[in-house]
Amino acid sequence: MEFDVVIVGAGPSGLSAACRLKQLATDAGREISVCVVEKGSEVGAHILSGAVFETRALDELFPDWHERGAPLNTPVTRDDIYLLQGPDTATQIPAFFVPKTMHNEGNYIISLGNLCRWLGQQAENLGVEIYPGFAAQQALIDKAGVVRGIVTGDLGVDRDGQPKDGLYTPGMELRGKYTLFAEGCRGHIGKQLIKQYQLDSEADAQHYGIGVKEIWEIDPTRHEPGLVVHTAGWPLNDDNPGGSFLYHLENNQVVVGLIVDLSYSNPYLSPFDEFQRYKHHPVVAHYLEGGKRLSYGARAICKGGLNSLPKMIFPGGALIGCDLGTLNFAKIKGSHTAMKSGMLAAQAVADALLAGREGGDMLHEYVEGFKASWLYDELFRSRNFGAALHKFGALAGGAFNFIDQNVFGGKLPFTLHDNKPDHACLKPAAKSEKISYPRPDGKLSFDKLSSVFLSNTNHEEEQPCHLRLADPDVPLTSNLPLYDEPAQRYCPAGVYEVVTQEDGHKRFQINAQNCVHCKTCDIKDPAQNITWVPPEGAGGPNYPNM
Structure with a gap:
């Protein structure tokens, strides 16, 4: 099937791009197909975010939203921040001491999944064709290197990998x-394009966090619609950093989550626990x-910011949203920037x-537009x-950021760099303290x-297993003796296990x-294995309103 524009991913960046393309075509009296x-079973099925939402981009896209x-x-009514x-x-x-x-005055507490469902409806009303349940497997690149x-x-x-009788449908x-690639953080094809076109050759190492989130229905007497709570400190520390959020939605619901920086050093740490x-x-x-847990999910986030942005364009296309890495970590927000x-x-x-261009060229106007936009200014600050x-x-670091943001407006005359990739930050298990996690009580904590x-x-x-090992021996011959195989802990879904068999030998098991x-394994595995x-399309989580 042929189109003027193909967009991979029905998240906030992909759907906003689709809507804007159709708006611009209508304004010009032309047609752009x-x-x-979208790999999820429906638009929004794979979307997970906090989320406190800033409306700046939405105001531009649909002023009558x-x-x-x-x-x-x-709407946010109050910010409470605790150490x-x-x-x-x-x-x-x-x-006064908060950057x-x-x-969050003027922002809203939302379900990003539901916002994407709404954006999908707007896109379809404008004539965009959306195909959920189909996973983009690879980029089409011609002999000249054009996508x-x-x-x-x-x-x-x-x-x-063999066709099943009567069930096989070849990819299209x-x-x-x-x-445009809008796959979200650590996009599978985006990762390949960054490598193939050396898009990160001038960028700092990208940095990531893993966000684990639940939705709860709580006692109405404890519910404050619009309350935003953030914490820093325990149960994490400077060697294993991160922070938390608890946001009060409507209908006596709160979302609660912990973001663990994937630069953590202790291989015994389990973000889930x-x-x-x-x-x-x-x-x-x-x-x-006294409340009831309704939903659970996890997702990695890109948090390197401006310093870690790869080059945005390549022949025939571009990276957008978290495939590019536009989250503003200073705000803990990435939806409006995406x-x-x-x-x-x-x-x-x-x-x-x-202008009549037939495609396949470099979209230099995108780079120029980005550098002239409020998005660049926000990421620079x-x-x-x-x-x-x-x-x-x-x-x-918090004191530095207070001075940088509140006194200098993010315009200090120097830039800090952090070029150590997250997967290289683990210490050997022999030099790390084991962590004993309490058993879940089934009321506040769960397995x-x-x-x-x-x-x-x-x-x-x-x-076929969608979690590919470059070397199937590495988990047991390298990661286990060096790091007590951290995959069995950093995965928030119990995918990886080291199983001791009856004969005493160990086996690395993948419960795909x-x-x-969430992509954490692709990011944090110390051997990058x-x-x-x-x-298959439609596989994975089906988040109702995350």
Whole structure:
């Protein structure tokens, strides 16, 4: 199938790009055909974010979003920020000492999945073709090195990749004059394109976090719609950094989550179990006690910011959103920046098509538009935020960021750099302290398997494993003796296990059926031996409103 533009991923950046393309075509009285391919079973099924949402990009895309019924129902009423010194102690940080980027006046607490569903409806109303349930497997690249679209994965193949009788459907070529990749953090094809075109040759190492999140229905007497709670400190520390969030939505619901920086050093650390014990802290338990857990999920986030951005374009296309890495870590927000990057790319593509260009060239207008936009200015002002926390720790780094953001407006005359990749930060197990996690109580804390059940994750069992080991021996011959094989802990879904067999030998087991597509294994494996590739379309989590 041939289109003017193919977009991979129906997240905020991909859908914003699609909508903007159609708007620009209508304004010019021309037709631009746009296709969006989405690996989730429906738009929004794989979307997970906090999320406190800034409307800046949405205001530009659909100024009448309120009249159109956009699902922004809970304006922020208050920010509470705590430093947790231990499992029972906390200090609330006065608003004056909080970097202004973390103040949320005028923002909304939302379900990003539901916003994407709404954006999908707007896109279809504008004439965009959206194909959920189809996973883009690889980029179509011609002999001249030009991206010409994508190929979707085959459906109905067995574990050995052989067609199943009566069930096999070969992948399709979706060809485009321009292709935009909006796969989210650590996009499978985006990763390949960055390597093939050396897009990161001048960038700092990208940095990541793993966000683990739950939705709860709580006691109405403890519910404060619009309340935003953030914490730093316990159960994490400067060697194993991160922070938490607890946001009060409508309908007596709260979302609660922990973001663990994937630069953590202790191989015994389990982000999932840190999250479970975090919920027992009185600051958090106060809201959750007596409530009911409704949903669970996890997803990696790109947090390197401006310093880690790869080159944005290559012949025939561009990276947008978290495939590019536009999250503003100083705000802990990436939705409005992802949307804006998609809109900027759409403007460049529309200009090229309306000028009669036939595609396959470099979209230099996208780069120029980005550098002239508020998106670049915002990322520039926050460029030191993450590096300061990595270099100086939570307290000193927080003090630096307060001065940088509140006094200098993010325009200090120097830039901090952090070029050590996250997978290289683990210390050997022999030099690390073992962590003993308490058993879940079934009230505030839970085990992995019951959590994965709440994510509605499902994969066709008879298909090739989508978690590829470059060397199947590495987990037991290298990672186990050196790091006590951290995959069995960093995965928040119980995908990886080291199983001791009856004869005493150990076996590395991959439970691919559990995978929630968070991409942590692709990022954190110390040997960089695991590659996440898309399973059959529609596989993975089915988040209702994450």
